[in-house]
Amino acid sequence: GESVGLHLPTLSVQEGDNSIINCAYSNSASDYFIWYKQESGKGPQFIIDIRSNMDKRQGQRVTVLLNKTVKHLSLQIAATQPGDSAVYFCAPDPQAGTALIFGKGTTLSVSS
Amino acid sequence: DSGVTQTPKHLITATGQRVTLRCSPRSGDLSVYWYQQSLDQGLQFLIQYYNGEERAKGNILERFSAQQFPDLHSELNLSSLELGDSALYFCASSVDPTAGSSYEQYFGPGTRLTVT
Numbered sequence: 001g002e003s004v005g006l007h008l009p010t011l012s013v014q015e016g017d018n019s020i021i022n023c024a025y026s027n028s029a030s031d032y033f034i035w036y037k038q039e040s041g042k043g044p045q046f047i048i049d050i051r052s053n054m055d056k057r058q059g060q061r062v063t064v065l066l067n068k069t070v071k072h073l074s075l076q077i078a079a080t081q082p083g084d085s086a087v088y089f090c091a092p093d094p095q096a097g098t099a100l101i102f103g104k105g106t107t108l109s110v111s112s
Numbered sequence: 113d114s115g116v117t118q119t120p121k122h123l124i125t126a127t128g129q130r131v132t133l134r135c136s137p138r139s140g141d142l143s144v145y146w147y148q149q150s151l152d153q154g155l156q157f158l159i160q161y162y163n164g165e166e167r168a169k170g171n172i173l174e175r176f177s178a179q180q181f182p183d184l185h186s187e188l189n190l191s192s193l194e195l196g197d198s199a200l201y202f203c204a205s206s207v208d209p210t211a212g213s214s215y216e217q218y219f220g221p222g223t224r225l226t227v228t
Contacts, residue, residue, distance in 0.1 A: 034216070043114065043202050043219030044155070089155065099145055099157035099170055100204075100217060 008106055015112040019077040023090035023103065028071060030092035034100070035064060035075050039086045044102075047075070047088075077108075085110045115139065116220035118203050124226045130191040133223045137184055137205030143167070144186040145206075145217060146178055150199040161186055193227045200224050 013019050025033075031052040036044040050057045050064045050073070057064050063076040077084055087105040115138035125131055137144050146158040148171075157170035161180035172178075175193075180186040190197060201224075204217040 041221075043116075043204070043222050045114070045219065046216045049216075099147075099160055099168060100155075101157070102155040104154045 009104065010107045010109065012109045012111065013080050015080060015082060015110055017080055019080045019084070019108055019110075021075045021077075021088045021106045021108065023073050023075070025071050025073070025090075025092050027092060028068070032092065033064070033066065033073055034091045035062075036089045036091065036100075036102070037084075037086045038089065038105070044089060080108075080110050082110045082112055084108060114218040114220060116203060116205050116218050118201075118220035118223050120223060121221065122224045122226075124228065125193060126228055127193055127195060129193050129227075130189065131193065131225065133188040133190070133201050133203075133225075135186045135188070135203030135205075135220060137186070137203070138218050141205035141207055141218070142184065143206045144180055144184070145204040146172075146186070146188050147202040147204065147219075148199050149202060149222070150196075153199075155202070158188070190225070195227050198225055198227045 034049045035047040037047050038044040048059045048062050048064050050066050052068060055066055061078045066073045073090060085108055087107050089102040089105045091100040091102050117136045119134045123131055142163045145160045147155050148158055149155045158172040159178050160168040164180050175191050178188045200222045202219050202222045204219045206217045
């Protein structure tokens with residue numbers, strides 16, 4: 001089955017810095033990827049997605065990069081704010097309506 | 113607010129007991145998913161229902177069961193509880209997966225279960 005891993009369990013940054021959260025996946029057939037954010041005491045929340053026919057997708061202050069050759073994706077957060085402090089999960093979702101497979105997540109801590 | 117509601121928010125019970133967790137999906141969402149989140153296992157998929165029918169099973173124990181009712185709300189039943197069942201239980205919902213309109217799942221606030 002699919003295995004999803006994140007490179008670092010924790011990432012600490014200063015407010016205003018850019019953050020990069022990495023994610024590796026094992027199934028080369030995965031064609032769709034989603035990033036979720038989970039703030040303390042809340043359920044996961046969708047941030048951004050990317051399809052395998054894209055290398056890059058930008059949202060509001062977030063950019064996701066996909067490198068299919070090495071089966072790696074990253075989430076970049078520009079001008080990180082204290083409100084970005086959360087656990088970030090990447091999840092490959094090859095078919096709509098199937099369960100999400102989350103890795104352990106990366107905990108982002110933003111200090112001001 | 114995701115539009116998904118879960119009750120109760122907190123639940124404390126003893127080993128061997130049985131509890132029922134309730135979830136109401138977003139209006140119009142036909143698919144409901146249950147996940148378990150513990151410190152050592154991360155977020156684990158348990159089971160999915162679509163329009164009242166079981167669609168997929170994940171790492172759900174035989175002591176656990178779920179159902180989705182005609183009004184689309186869902187209940188997760190946990191029985192013969194053990195200390196290791198202590199965790200956050202999340203429900204998520206999504207639109208009709210066959211419509212291809214969205215892959216996004218909307219999560220509720222979770223139920224924190226503590227087994228003592």
